[in-house]
Amino acid sequence: MASSLRSNHSCFSLSYSFPTTKSHRSCVAIIRCGPRDNRGPLHRGRVLSIEAIQAVQALKRAERMDQTQIDEQVSKTLSRLIKQDLVASLKELIRQDRCHLALKVYEIMRSEHWYKTDCSLYADLVSTLARKGMTEEIDRLISVDLERDGLGVSEERGLSRLVKALIAAERTESLMTVYGLMKRGGWGSASAADECVVKVLSRGLRRLGEQRVAEEVEMEFGSSPRQIR
The missing domain is CATH 1.25.40 (Serine Threonine Protein Phosphatase 5, Tetratricopeptide repeat)
Known part of the structure; x- marks a missing residue:
């Protein structure tokens, strides 16, 4: 129900009048209320789940706070994600040019039993690493x-x-x-x-x-x- 409320724009009208030299005229203005932000999904093809968003945020906090614990935090944060959320988290980190985190996430993903070589993901990683001169x-x-x-x-x-x-x-x-x-x-x-x-x-x-x-x-x-x- 909440999603339907967000997706539907509500509208209401305001009546106001202003004087002219000959007569008073009434006008009706239509104001449409909708989402504040009309941006699309964070990466093409799939909106990040709450779990994926939280994982990305947790990894970025860990990277800022304690580099010595980053591997442990990566493993701990990603261990509870399902396949789709893990892939989504990786793509979002690539989109943000968080190269070191993206590489660590990809290393975790490659260890999963379902992993198969994805040349498109390799291409995305190469492109973002190149942008950073890595x-x-x-x-x-x-x-x-x-x-x-x-x-x-x-x-x-x-x-x-x-x-x-x-x-x-x-x-x-x-x-x-x-x-x-x-x-x-x-x-x-x-x-x-x-x-x-x-x-x-x-x-x-x-x-x-x-x-x-x-x-x-x-x-x-x-x-x-x-x-x-």
């Missing part, structure tokens, strides 16, 4: 975490986003790691779904001065230079 953390994220997780059954859009994020961050070695994972993961098929990723990867390698590797990508995945360019 290039070493990017390379560690890819060469250690992603190398260990593997690409899994990554959908094209997520993998393409990750490759683009690494190109934008100019992380050549990390991009080469992703290429190696693609080869080991059987991305050598000639399917149309793979071609988009191959194009992005090849162009990015050329942009970063890796012409030879770009040509190797084209040969490995069965795409001609004309198709790639």
Whole structure:
């Protein structure tokens, strides 16, 4: 009931009059009362639950107050969250550019039994780390975490986003790691779904001065230079 009250704008009218040189005129003004804040959800696709909001706030307080206890607080705060709230908390920390907390939350998430590689989340992490100039953390994220997780059954859009994020961050070695994972993961098929990723990867390698590797990508995945360019 409370939600319905918030969602419905109420309205009422005020009657007032003001004099003119000829006569008095009456006017009616309509005033609509609604939510003070019309902003959308804190992150795209899902409104944060109370539990997720409280978790994000608790982690930020812990980070400000006692760095030595941050790992304990992260584990304690996140242990009671369900999957959806844990993912939502991570995305909100990424949105706020709270890089250190986001990495710690992602580490917890990767330890869950339901976790599967999500290249879109890796892309989001790479982008926010790049904005903060945390290039070493990017390379560690890819060469250690992603190398260990593997690409899994990554959908094209997520993998393409990750490759683009690494190109934008100019992380050549990390991009080469992703290429190696693609080869080991059987991305050598000639399917149309793979071609988009191959194009992005090849162009990015050329942009970063890796012409030879770009040509190797084209040969490995069965795409001609004309198709790639």
